[in-house]
Amino acid sequence: MKPANLKTLALELNLSISTVSKALRDSYEISQETKKKVTDLAKELNYQPNPFASGLRKKSSKTIAVIIPEIANNFFTLAMDGIQVIAQEMGYHVLTYLTQETLSNEIASINHLRSGRVDGVLMSICSETSNNSHLEMLNDIGIPVVFFDRVCENLPFPKVTTDDYESAFKATQHLIDANCKRIAFFGGSRHLSIMNKRRNGYLNALEKNNIEADPNLMLDFNDNNEENLQIIGSLLSGKNPPDGIFSAIEKLAINTYEICYQLDINIPNEVKIISFSNLRTASFLGPPLTTITQPAFEIGHEAAAILFRLIEKKQMNDIPDKVVLKSTLIARKSTL
């Protein structure tokens, strides 16, 4: 069935299209009486304004884009939830683009934004992103952008992150306090600033405790699960295995559990593990996993809140350049 439009309403009520339009937007130019007639009929006919027509006219769409590496990931899922909650409140629609950790997809997604389809963008960059030329285009496009979690440091957009360096430092210190001597770092792409911060937190904690960093214990992983399992397997079954692991990525901690189950390595007796993670089941793993838990929902929520202020150009005075929401270390049996 063809949806009702302004013309339908105008015809029915013997009014002009513009009067109907103004009435619906509650313009001061229109009499109460007319407004009532119009809104009543609109409700009756389930009138919904055509978003293309008004988008075309007003150059705004009440839509934002969320560009993230993946959705099957507890952190991004929770962040997404935080974004959606506030978007729904504000009456915005949310378009999602997954880059699948692939640069070409990220570029394609950004190119979509050029068309004016969305009023703003929330973004977490993919692990392949090293050079920023495509992100700089965001500047040219002149669209509000807020980065969250995996931010791009040298671009002039607000950033919402967690205290990656401090948390990583604490995590490492936690292992040291648990008497670990050979602590491994499981990280991801060196292109990501959050990974570098976590790595630095790790290194500085070692240094502060006069432990020499062993390059053999600092592993960078990519997105290939099979390969990652092998790397972890050879590390743990090789000579001089670590007695503590700080994983900067949830997936790698789960992989480590898998390997330990396979090789019958006892956690925490033979190796202790702490990981950045938003697993809801961390407490029920065998053994329960000590985590650095990021406030994922809040990060998404806050990033979206800033974006909406940017879009609606309200309170522009107090748009922060950076927001850092603290993560929480929750000690469980895997580091006991």
Next chain:
Amino acid sequence: MKPANLKTLALELNLSISTVSKALRDSYEISQETKKKVTDLAKELNYQPNPFASGLRKKSSKTIAVIIPEIANNFFTLAMDGIQVIAQEMGYHVLTYLTQETLSNEIASINHLRSGRVDGVLMSICSETSNNSHLEMLNDIGIPVVFFDRVCENLPFPKVTTDDYESAFKATQHLIDANCKRIAFFGGSRHLSIMNKRRNGYLNALEKNNIEADPNLMLDFNDNNEENLQIIGSLLSGKNPPDGIFSAIEKLAINTYEICYQLDINIPNEVKIISFSNLRTASFLGPPLTTITQPAFEIGHEAAAILFRLIEKKQMNDIPDKVVLKSTLIARKSTL
């Protein structure tokens, strides 16, 4: 910076707008030479067609809506991934609406569709949805719809589900085979057909084994986590507790683990558990959880594939009314 449009290109090349438009759409009316000039310039200027203008004109938006109860849920996250993968392939944009298990949100989301903003809808209904009047509006709107997982049985839209009845039957039989005598069923809203199917599978498996169903062991849960924990707690600490639990909802299985940890109840010795679940960590729980795992990614992927055929009116002959993708029972220690 203002994005390039057809006029920009036309002016630059001394061509008419319509020629440029046709050239970009590779019309047979346009010479190869002109096409090349146009596409080259378009690439150079990063031309992206204005989606509002073409949406307005063509009454199609290359956009679909996904309406789901929640995103912080392993099943829906994976389904979403399946949807996104094929949508991206097909060049479609994906709008997500979360109903948060609330009928009023579901109605609001459906009302958004009326405007022609999207070309099709993928939907999983919320647990509050009993009466279908708002879903019937989908019919009036005349937009392609495909239901997945939480389908609405009596509406004439394709449905993609898993074999809920059979899987529930198997799950219950699995507990019976493991020597459970008092098997509890943890379910959700009675409004959802999948819940009824799972409950029926449970009941029929009991019947087939000449076990009398005990109403005290059949629990319906809602979305209130605290309350659910209490209910499970009193069941397990009461007299005549179950020696087996079949949970139709992942979250309830996790809640059960929590209570068992609290009350120091040994799984599987005192109570065995099997649950519908897409937890990636099921194997690493203490103890590993026996699951009925739905092919969540595939369900999303298949539902989207059907939707796109519907939208593009291709292969309309073989649009299935129903697709059932099988779940897998993976036996682990929680039922050993």
Next chain:
DNA sequence: CTGAAAGCGCTAACAG
């Protein structure tokens, strides 16, 4: 092969 022109539904300036 190319161009002119109408119109999708809405908004906003301007007239009345």
Next chain:
DNA sequence: CTGTTAGCGCTTTCAG
């Protein structure tokens, strides 16, 4: 207070 009109950028007849 209400109506007329132009035009957002694109597609699509229809003419040439």
